[in-house]
Amino acid sequence: MKKGAEKELLWQSRFAEPFDREALLFSSSVDVDKALYQEDIRGSIAHVMMLSEEAIIPVEEARLIIEGLEEIEQEISSGALVPDWEDEDIHTVIENRLKEKIGPIAGKMHSGRSRNDQVAADTRLYMKRAIGELGNALKGLKKLLLEKAETYRHTIIFGYTHLQRAQPISAGHYYLAYFNMFQRDGERLHDLYKRVDISPLGAAAFAGSTLPLNAKRSMELLDFGGLFRNSIDAVSDRDTIIEFISACSIIMMHLSRFCEDMILWSTSEFNYLEISDAFSTGSSIMPQKKNADIAELVRGKTGRVYGDLMNILTVMKSLPLSYNRDMQEDKPPLFDASESTISSVRIFTKMLKHTKLNEERLAKLTGEDLSLATEIAEYLVRKDLPFREAHRVTGKIVTYALESGTALSKIPLETYREFSELFDQDIYDALKPETSINTKQSHGSTSFASVDEQIKAARSGLR
Numbered sequence: 001m002k003k004g005a006e007k008e009l010l011w012q013s014r015f016a017e018p019f020d021r022e023a024l025l026f027s028s029s030v031d032v033d034k035a036l037y038q039e040d041i042r043g044s045i046a047h048v049m050m051l052s053e054e055a056i057i058p059v060e061e062a063r064l065i066i067e068g069l070e071e072i073e074q075e076i077s078s079g080a081l082v083p084d085w086e087d088e089d090i091h092t093v094i095e096n097r098l099k100e101k102i103g104p105i106a107g108k109m110h111s112g113r114s115r116n117d118q119v120a121a122d123t124r125l126y127m128k129r130a131i132g133e134l135g136n137a138l139k140g141l142k143k144l145l146l147e148k149a150e151t152y153r154h155t156i157i158f159g160y161t162h163l164q165r166a167q168p169i170s171a172g173h174y175y176l177a178y179f180n181m182f183q184r185d186g187e188r189l190h191d192l193y194k195r196v197d198i199s200p201l202g203a204a205a206f207a208g209s210t211l212p213l214n215a216k217r218s219m220e221l222l223d224f225g226g227l228f229r230n231s232i233d234a235v236s237d238r239d240t241i242i243e244f245i246s247a248c249s250i251i252m253m254h255l256s257r258f259c260e261d262m263i264l265w266s267t268s269e270f271n272y273l274e275i276s277d278a279f280s281t282g283s284s285i286m287p288q289k290k291n292a293d294i295a296e297l298v299r300g301k302t303g304r305v306y307g308d309l310m311n312i313l314t315v316m317k318s319l320p321l322s323y324n325r326d327m328q329e330d331k332p333p334l335f336d337a338s339e340s341t342i343s344s345v346r347i348f349t350k351m352l353k354h355t356k357l358n359e360e361r362l363a364k365l366t367g368e369d370l371s372l373a374t375e376i377a378e379y380l381v382r383k384d385l386p387f388r389e390a391h392r393v394t395g396k397i398v399t400y401a402l403e404s405g406t407a408l409s410k411i412p413l414e415t416y417r418e419f420s421e422l423f424d425q426d427i428y429d430a431l432k433p434e435t436s437i438n439t440k441q442s443h444g445s446t447s448f449a450s451v452d453e454q455i456k457a458a459r460s461g462l463r
Ligand code: ARG
Pocket: 029, 089, 115, 116, 119, 323, 325, 327, 328, 329
């Protein structure tokens, strides 16, 4: 076996010796960037159309090239052509195959273009598609959250701070909190799309071309909304990849918090909800177990996507202008973050759809709990006691309840009156979780009326 590369590489003619085979294996990106074959072919077709319109290459040759490229797309998608790592990257795989099909005319496809602006264009086309898919997946999740908020708007659950039972809330209020997070995520993607939607084609290697290229025309043919302003920046900017992975990281962070709630709430200690069997796993040794593996995996993949973000930030750190081969390392984190986030949002949505709250148990627990202590304090405030004093009195009542093992609603009125003269019969009404929720008056609160309003506003803002 020869030690050197067996195929002629695009840049080989300048060298006396063939490229070392191991160095080629090390530098080949085909296994990763073959995922860009459709974008690459689309980009080449647009470029070649522009070249022929500008009379840089003859119309007939452009036709041959475009037909060849369309066939290659079929060959790759059907599996008839398997991209070979020895071709160095997907751009070369396609160009070499075109050369086999139509001969040296294939080489005209690259007039006025470098792989530097080519790969930047491919990556932007990929991200436009990924943003669309992720946006749709998020939309599905948001729709489901609105359904959940509607179904459970009168179901009372515990709200937590410091993972301690804090105050009773409407479960609808809880689901709407997540709705708001994913709504912001959708807005972030929408905003980022404007910056991704810029064509870098026509920048060539980095300094431009002596050929009369029409960059605006390539932009239009590829459906890009805008054109690069500076050719150096066009080939060396990876900001939008960083922004995209950062948006993915925030989505995963939101999902991981939701997963954590679900994992915890599905334990027998909490037992607030039931994830359907179809999204749970068992143990190979402990037959009683039902594990929330899907939620755990989504939570785990969050670490992976954060890793992708650190990866790309570190690859780009201190890189001198303009293009450097380091930048080939942008694709593994981009693809990984994109695939992990899209699949996480989709599977999480499906799992959530097949999850039920244990309403009976929640009603029983919230009715008996000390989490209504704030209600006592606010009751006293309504009777004109300064809040600090009301808090102090209530603290004493809570200690009493804990020591005597009584629920707040079971303490007799005489006892309440020993703590403060201000107590009357109506304290028992204030101590119902429904009253606690329904008497909230402040903006965006958990009151049933406020939750209904929030659902309505969310429905009209859903996109
Ligand atoms: N595979 C390369 C990448 O992803 C394509 C650009 C190669 N350019 C170059 N000057 N070697 O960045």
